[in-house]
Amino acid sequence: MSASTVRVIGFGMGPQHVTPEAADALRSCDYVLAAAKGAEDPLLAIRRAVCEQYGAELVAVPDPERDRDAATTTATAGYDRAVRAWHTARVESYRAVLEERGGTAGFLVWGDPALYDSTIRVVEQLGLPFDVIPGISAPQLLAARHRMVLHEVGRPVHLTTARRLREDIAAGQRNLVVMLGSAPDLEGLEDWQVWYGANLGAPGEQLAAGRLGDVGEASLRVAREHARAIDGWVMDLYLLRGPR
CATH class of the missing domain: 3.30.950.10 (Tetrapyrrole methylase, C-terminal domain)
Structure with missing residues (x-):
């Protein structure tokens, strides 16, 4: 089984910034995938609050570790390699959940997906149909x-x-x-x-x-x-x- 659609949804800085378009997109999702950076992840808690407000199930996926030592070996090259490897690990983590659950999955993006966020790049690697809903940027x-x-x-x-x-x-x-x-x-x-x-x-x-x-x-x-x-x-x- 595979997810039929992925929706990349910008939600600004919290529930107060969710636009009507983003709210409709959330209600259309069977569940929302979110990276969990540990048991007490305050940013995950905000995503959970957004999901609860709009009746969407949140599925937390443990976020792969990023090689921060490699990222500091050179100003640009080491950083780029570390980020690419991190994105690849994220793709595989999300793919496993999507193949198991199917349906329409959402990704809640802090701010706007077009600006200093890599969710679109990650979702592109999944090879699934997706759309993007803009959000309020920082x-x-x-x-x-x-x-x-x-x-x-x-x-x-x-x-x-x-x-x-x-x-x-x-x-x-x-x-x-x-x-x-x-x-x-x-x-x-x-x-x-x-x-x-x-x-x-x-x-x-x-x-x-x-x-x-x-x-x-x-x-x-x-x-x-x-x-x-x-x-x-x-x-x-x-x-x-x-x-x-």
Whole structure:
């Protein structure tokens, strides 16, 4: 037996961000698959709350271990290899459940599936029909919380990761949304403006904004850890804008 359809559903940062389209997609699923990173996984608990609200069964699948040592051997190559191996292991874990249960399976994606998430890449490897329902992304929430537009008039915004921040600045980027990184190198950027957000939409939400030299890297670290202490997890991002 195999699953007839897979639905990749963006759900923003929690039940409060589930759109009517995503809610309908959830109700159409026989069950939802979710990676479980241990017995006390707070992110799994949020997915479970979403499923309960819309009457979907959640099936937790133990998440394969990722080789984080290999990911640090080189800046890019080791990281890419480790992530590919991790994705392959995830594919096989999900495939086993899909072949056993059949039906229509959903995957709940934090934020939006199109942005710094690999669920679509994993699902493509399953070789099953699937569709994608968009969700509210973290950069959207960051802009809303700070009541701003992510780009200046007629200018671009560059989405990147903390791992690539220095490389992108050296290439001339001056307006960057930075994701996926807890300890970026911000030395020498004291005159840049920062708009920061951690755990947006969660009880532990933290915000900070201003000239980076005035806000201070230490304050951003404190905000990050405060969010973690409240919610049991942390996801943060920020907009950096260089001086004209």
